Amino acid sequence: MSDSKPAARERPLSPHLQIYRWPVTMATSITHRITGVGNALGTVLVLWWLVALATGPDAYALVQAVMGSIPGRLILFGFTLSLVYHMLNGIRHLFWDAGIGFRVSTASVVSVIIYTLALAITLGMWAAAYALGGGVR
C-alpha cells in the first residue's frame, strides 16, 4: 500500500445491491418504499373519485366507468395491495422503533408473514366487495 501512489491505482469498489444475495428483509424494505410511492399515486385516484362525487352524477359516472373497467380494477387491486402491505410493514416498523423484532430469524419470518398476510387480506377484501356488490343497490 505504501509503495504505490493512491491516485494511480485502481481502487476496489465496495459491493453493491446486485452483488448481494437478497435476504427477504431487503425485499420487504424496498417494497415498503415502493408501496409508499404507490400509495401516494393511488391517492390521486381517491381524490378524483371524491371530487367527481362532489361535482355531479356525470363526473361520477366517468370515474365509475374508468375504475370499473378491467385495467381500472387491476390498478385498484394493486393500490389496495400496496395500502395493506404498507400498513402491515409500517406496524412492523413501529415495533422496530420500540426495539422489538430485530433478531435476524424473527425479522425474516415476519417478512414472509407480512407478504402472505398482505396478499390474503387484499384478496379477502376483494372477495367481500364482490360478494356485497360493492354497495351497488
Added chain:
Amino acid sequence: MSLRTPLSKARGLGSAKDGVGHFIGQRATAIANIPLVTCFLVSVVLYGAADYETARAYLAHPVVTILMGLFFVSIFNHMRLGLQVIIEDYVANDGSRLALVLLVNFAAFAAVFSSLFCLARISFAG
C-alpha cells in the same frame, strides 16, 4: 476539543435542529393511519362501487365525514413527510431537491384542502 474539521467550522453549518419533529411526525401519522386507513378500506369494500346517490348519502353521514376528513389529513401529512425522505435520499442536486420537496408540500396541502372541501360540500348538501 472540537472534533469538527477546519472546513466544517469555516462553513458554519451545523445540525438543522428540527429533524426530530419530522421523525416524530412520520410515526405519529403512521399510528393515526392504522385505524383511519382501516375505516377507509372497510368503506371501500362496502361502498366502493356504489351509485351516485348511495355514495353521497354514505359520505354525508357526520361520523363518516369526520372519519374521512381525519383520514385525509393524516394520510396526506404522512405522504408529505415520506416523499420528502425519498427525494432527499435520491436527488443529489440542491436545486432539484428543493424544488421537488416544495412541490410535494404544495401537492399535499392542495390535496388536504381539496378533500376537506369536497367532503364538506357533500356533507352539507345532505
